[in-house]
Each structure stands twice: as structure tokens, then as C-alpha cells.
Amino acid sequence: MTFGYGLATLRLMELIQNAPEISAYLAESEAIDHGHPLVRATAAELSAAVADAYAYAKAAFEFVRDRIPHSADTSDPRVTWRASDVLEKRTGICCAKAHALVALLRAEGIPAALCYQKFEVVHGLVAVRLPGAERWVRQDPRGGEPGAAAEFRTDREQIAFPVRPECNEVDYPVLFAEPHPAVLQCLREAVDRPHLWKLLPTEL
Numbered sequence: 001m002t003f004g005y006g007l008a009t010l011r012l013m014e015l016i017q018n019a020p021e022i023s024a025y026l027a028e029s030e031a032i033d034h035g036h037p038l039v040r041a042t043a044a045e046l047s048a049a050v051a052d053a054y055a056y057a058k059a060a061f062e063f064v065r066d067r068i069p070h071s072a073d074t075s076d077p078r079v080t081w082r083a084s085d086v087l088e089k090r091t092g093i094c095c096a097k098a099h100a101l102v103a104l105l106r107a108e109g110i111p112a113a114l115c116y117q118k119f120e121v122v123h124g125l126v127a128v129r130l131p132g133a134e135r136w137v138r139q140d141p142r143g144g145e146p147g148a149a150a151e152f153r154t155d156r157e158q159i160a161f162p163v164r165p166e167c168n169e170v171d172y173p174v175l176f177a178e179p180h181p182a183v184l185q186c187l188r189e190a191v192d193r194p195h196l197w198k199l200l201p202t203e204l
Contacts, residue, residue, distance in 0.1 A: 015113075015135075015173050015175050017174075019177040025129070025175075027106075027177065031081055031179050032106065033082055034104070034106045036103075038084050040107060043104050043108050054130055054154070058152040060105055061139055062152065063104070064097050067090070068091065070097065072193070076091045080096045081188055083104075084103075093124075095114075095123075096187060098114055098125060098126045110131070112126055113126065113127040113175035114175070115127050115176065116204055118163075119169055122182075125139065125140050126138070126140075126141060130154060136175060137156075138157050140159040172204055182201040
């Protein structure tokens with residue numbers, strides 16, 4: 001079925017679409033390849049077990065968070081960037097995992113965006129807008145790391161790492177329909193994960 005459009009941070013920050021039309025957040029691209037057979041099959045399997053868009057979005061979030069390890073946690077040297085590759089190889093950094101979640105959400109007609117935070121390097125998140133919702137809510141499918149207790153919520157954020165402005169950490173409010181070019185470039189150019197750490201942008 002397709003669900004059509006229609007301790008964490010306690011506030012919902014104002015998020016800004018970089019594309020005015022909601023259709024941009026349903027589009028397919030080389031990185032967000034939700035027309036790929038593996039993405040479609042994974043989405044179909046997840047959607048078959050749930051009753052509505054909220055339950056599907058939560059299931060997709062938990063699938064990416066829990067069943068696709070962050071490559072740093074497992075010392076996996078492989079670098080993935082296409083959503084289908086993340087699902088096939090079951091590995092990726094935060095930004096790659098975000099690509100996979102966005103693809104799974106868009107595969108079922110749920111608008112999804114890429115968004116970012118700045119720590120020592122840029123950290124990738126997802127924002128979702130469920131049918132009938134008036135606002136986007138950020139989700140963090142990174143998983144794995146102790147203390148990264150991110151959960152799927154739409155009433156408030158429960159992301160892994162709230163920023164500390166006093167440490168020059170930043171929440172970027174822009175919702176990107178496509179991966180940020182600086183992020184995508186380093187993922188595509190890295191020959192392995194150690195090389196990727198040298199390429200990751202420190203800000204956007």
C-alpha cells in the first residue's frame with residue numbers, strides 16, 4: 001500500500017524547506033533511489049505488517065536504526081551512499097543511513113527530507129511529514145552508540161545528540177530534498193571509511 005501525503009530536544013525547531021513544493025520530498029534521485037527493487041521490496045515487507053502511515057514510518061525508522069549498523073560501530077571499512085546500497089550491504093555512516101530511511105519513506109508516499117547538524121563533522125538526520133501533519137519532525141536513525149537513545153516521535157523530537165551551542169555545535173534548519181552536495185561528494189569519493197573521515201565536511 002502507499003500512504004499518501006496529506007532524553008531529547010523538548011522543543012520543535014523551525015524547519016525550512018529548501019524546495020517549495022512538497023512533491024520534491026517524494027522525488028527519486030541517484031542517491032535516494034526508491035524505485036530500486038530492493039528498496040521497493042523492503043518497503044513492501046514493512047508496510048505489510050502495519051496499519052497506517054505513522055506505524056509504517058516508525059517501522060522504517062526502527063529498521064534503519066536497528067538493522068543497519070553504523071559502520072563506525074562495527075569497524076566496517078565499506079562506504080555506501082545510495083539508499084539501495086545501504087540496504088544491500090547493511091552498513092553506512094549516519095548520512096548514508098539517512099538516505100536509506102528517506103528512500104523507504106518516499107517509497108510509500110511519505111514526504112521525507114535530509115537535514116543536518118554540526119558537531120566535529122556534519123551529522124545526517126531525516127525529517128518526516130506524515131499525512132495530515134502541519135509540521136515536519138526530525139528523526140535520527142543513527143543508532144548503536146551508547147547514549148544515542150533516538151526514538152521515532154512526532155509530538156516532539158527525540159534525536160540522538162541535541163546540540164550544545166556553547167561548543168559551537170549547530171542545528172541546521174534547512175530541509176533538503178536531496179543530499180547536501182558537500183556530503184554526497186565526500187561519500188562518493190571516499191575509497192573506504194578511514195578515507196571518508198578525512199573528507200567529511202566540518203560545516204555546511
